[in-house]
Amino acid sequence: xxxxxxxxxxxxxxxxxxxxxxxxxxxxxxxxxxxxxxxxxxxxxxxxxxxxxxxxxxxxxxxxxxxxxxxxxxxxxxxxxxxxxxxxxxxxxxxxxxxxxxxxxxxxxxxxxxxxxxxxxxxxxxxxxxxxxxxxxxxxxxxxxxxxxxxxxxxxxxxxxxxxxxxxxxxxxxxxxxxxxxxxxxxxxxxxxxxxxxxxxxxxxxxxxxxxxxxxxxxxxxxxxxxxxxxxxxxxxxxxxxxxxxxxxxxxxxxxxxxxxxxxxxxxxxxxxxxxxxxxxxxxxxxxx
Amino acid sequence: xxxxxxxxxxxxxxxxxxxxxxxxxxxxxxxxxxxxxxxxxxxxxxxxxxxxxxxxxxxxxxxxxxxxxxxxxxxxxxxxxxxxxxxxxxxxxxxxxxxxxxxxxxxxxxxxxxxxxxxxxxxxxxxxxxxxxxxxxxxxxxxxxxxxxxxxxxxxxx
Numbered sequence: 001x002x003x004x005x006x007x008x009x010x011x012x013x014x015x016x017x018x019x020x021x022x023x024x025x026x027x028x029x030x031x032x033x034x035x036x037x038x039x040x041x042x043x044x045x046x047x048x049x050x051x052x053x054x055x056x057x058x059x060x061x062x063x064x065x066x067x068x069x070x071x072x073x074x075x076x077x078x079x080x081x082x083x084x085x086x087x088x089x090x091x092x093x094x095x096x097x098x099x100x101x102x103x104x105x106x107x108x109x110x111x112x113x114x115x116x117x118x119x120x121x122x123x124x125x126x127x128x129x130x131x132x133x134x135x136x137x138x139x140x141x142x143x144x145x146x147x148x149x150x151x152x153x154x155x156x157x158x159x160x161x162x163x164x165x166x167x168x169x170x171x172x173x174x175x176x177x178x179x180x181x182x183x184x185x186x187x188x189x190x191x192x193x194x195x196x197x198x199x200x201x202x203x204x205x206x207x208x209x210x211x212x213x214x215x216x217x218x219x220x221x222x223x224x225x226x227x228x229x230x231x232x233x234x235x236x237x238x239x240x241x242x243x244x245x246x247x248x249x250x251x252x253x254x255x256x257x258x259x260x261x262x263x264x265x266x267x268x269x270x271x272x273x274x275x276x277x278x279x280x281x282x283x284x285x286x287x288x289x
Numbered sequence: 290x291x292x293x294x295x296x297x298x299x300x301x302x303x304x305x306x307x308x309x310x311x312x313x314x315x316x317x318x319x320x321x322x323x324x325x326x327x328x329x330x331x332x333x334x335x336x337x338x339x340x341x342x343x344x345x346x347x348x349x350x351x352x353x354x355x356x357x358x359x360x361x362x363x364x365x366x367x368x369x370x371x372x373x374x375x376x377x378x379x380x381x382x383x384x385x386x387x388x389x390x391x392x393x394x395x396x397x398x399x400x401x402x403x404x405x406x407x408x409x410x411x412x413x414x415x416x417x418x419x420x421x422x423x424x425x426x427x428x429x430x431x432x433x434x435x436x437x438x439x440x441x442x443x444x445x446x447x
Contacts, residue, residue, distance in 0.1 A: 004310040006293065006356050029354075036352050037333050039311065049310060051357065077346065101422020102400065104334055106348040189421040190335075 008051040012058070012166060015050050016139045020162035022048040028164055029053075030073040031107035033100065034116045058111075058166055061085060066172030072111025072134075072165045076123075080105065089170055090285055091179025091198060091278075095126030098183060101190060111165050117151040120193040120218040124151065126181035128215035128225050129198030132170050138163040148215070151222040174211070176203040178285025180278045183217070184270050186261075193218045194262040197250065197274035199282040201233055207287070209233045214246065214275060219254035219267050226253040229275055238283045246279055247272030297358040299324065300368025308355035315339045317355035318365060326366035326395050330424070337423035340396035341365050347403040349422075366395035369402065378402055378440045387436035389427035397423045401437045409445050413438060 006029075009015045019026045024047030027035055038044040052058045058071035061082055068085050076096045079085055086093045099108050099122050113121045114134070128148045136143050139162055150157050150165070159165070179200035185191035196217030204210045214229035229249035236242035256267035292307040299322065306321045315332075318324045318341070330338030332351045339350040342364040369376045378398050381387070388394040397420060404411060404419040411419070416437050417430070425433060 006310040006354070008357075008359075029357075031352075032354065032357075033334055033352050036313070036354070040332060049354075053357075075346075100334070101337060102403075102419055103337055103340055103347050103349045103422045104352070106346045107352055189418070 004046060005048045006051065007048065008054045010054045010056075012055055012137055015052055015055060015164070016137060016162065018048065018050050019164065020139050024048070026050060028115070030058075030109040030112045031075060032112075033104050033108045034112060052164070064169060068170045069167050070110070070170075071167050072114075073109050074111075076105035076108050076110070077102070079110070088173060089130055089179060091181045091200060091282060092123070092126045092130050092132075092170065094181040095123040095196075095198065098122040098181075098193075110168060114147065114150055115157055115159070115165060117153070117155050117157050117222070118192075119151075119154060119220060119222055120196070121151075121223065122181070122183060122193055122196060122217065124223040125196045125198035125215040125217040126179070127168065127170075127198075128223055129181070129200040129213045130170055130179055131200065131213055132168050134165045135167045135169070136163050137166045144169075146225075148223065148225040153221040174202050176205070176207075176286050176289060177201070178282040178287070178289070180281035180285065182274050182278045182281065184262075184274055192261060195219055195267050195270045195274050196223075197271065197278045199233075199275065199278040201238070201279070201282050201286055203238075203283075203286050207237050209236055209238050209242075214250065214279075216250060216253060216271055216275065218261075219256040219271050221255075224253055226250055226275075228253060233279065238279060243276045243279055247276045250275035293356040293359075295356055295359045297360065298362040300364060306355070310354065310356055312355045313351050314341070314343075314353040314355050314358055314363070315350035317358070318350060318363075321355070324365055324367050328392050328395055330392065330396075335424070336393070336396075337400060337420075338393050338396045340399045340423065342399065342403055345406075347400055364399070366399060369398060376402065377443050378405070378437065381436040381440040381443070382433070385432045385436035385439065387428060387432040393423060393425045393427075397425065397433060401440070404437070405441050405444060409441060411438070411441060 026048040027046040029051045058073040061070040181198040183193040183196035198215040201212040212230040212233040232245035251272040328338040330336035334352040
């Protein structure tokens, strides 16, 4: 086996310098739950691994402008166990909780789930619905972008060479807000989404939906933001008719493939069902705060 | 390129080892440190047989690099009994016959202890969800869950 370098820098600047200075393929190591499997299978043969878990800003969860910023290398279990975060963003936690076993969640990160760019990643539709933004750093510049603009297709992202996602921001929530993520899998645990749907909505004081974001996973080459589905909810009391329009818009937004986990026809139908059910959960949560 | 020189704490003892970047913590435990209680099942994080804790966090040692163990505190099955005195979970696994071939047992014991440290009084459902990452191809899980619940009861003093 070829020799592989390992570095664990303690600053972002050092990590970026290592990544851009590598001779061959350099890979970021966060939780490693995809990377180590790829290395073991011989699919990835990096020359350099840059472990980002010794960089404080990449492993912390902090309050920011009434919302939360968490590092790209924060583990799923750390998010699940963060009581204030979990209370504020239960839909994001729905997604994070569905990622693998307790053991996998003890290592896996939202940053990794996003940058691995699987269309079926469970945390990604939840983060998109939540309106999360990602901070991206490269040697020459830092930028902020929407989570939905990062994955471009299976295993592919819009990140330039040498750029890494450093953290995510979930904004301050207005009162009467709730979010939810649901997925369809043949079994309840330890499975990969056939269809996933995230809904995040806010009600005004009279119970009318004033803002909404809807996202779908595993029905296209990447997780989708579906503004048409959100529009079906805005201005309504999220009643049966609105939910039906939401479901129709969600189904219409799919561009799925047939694969061993589900057929196209099944995904079209189930995307609407999952979106409707996620909206019902989000609505119940919004009414409680 | 020289091997990595890693210093870590394993079951309370400071250990030093040399490893290549690609070697997993599981390989280091078994092949470099001779701690073969931690088993390799799938090698891809699906089966939980290689479960250990790293700084108190339950994980699959096949999904951790040995070099990442630098400065960390690792707990393996070898640290579970105190001398010849079994941990209550180990005793209850024997009493309930919660193992057959035994390959999954070290990982399940480590995972179950991790659960009881966080939640001393779990429901059956909570036990089943927590152990969802530990596959057992022999028992059908029922006796494992019974043993964990019984151990929890005893550890609470009930």
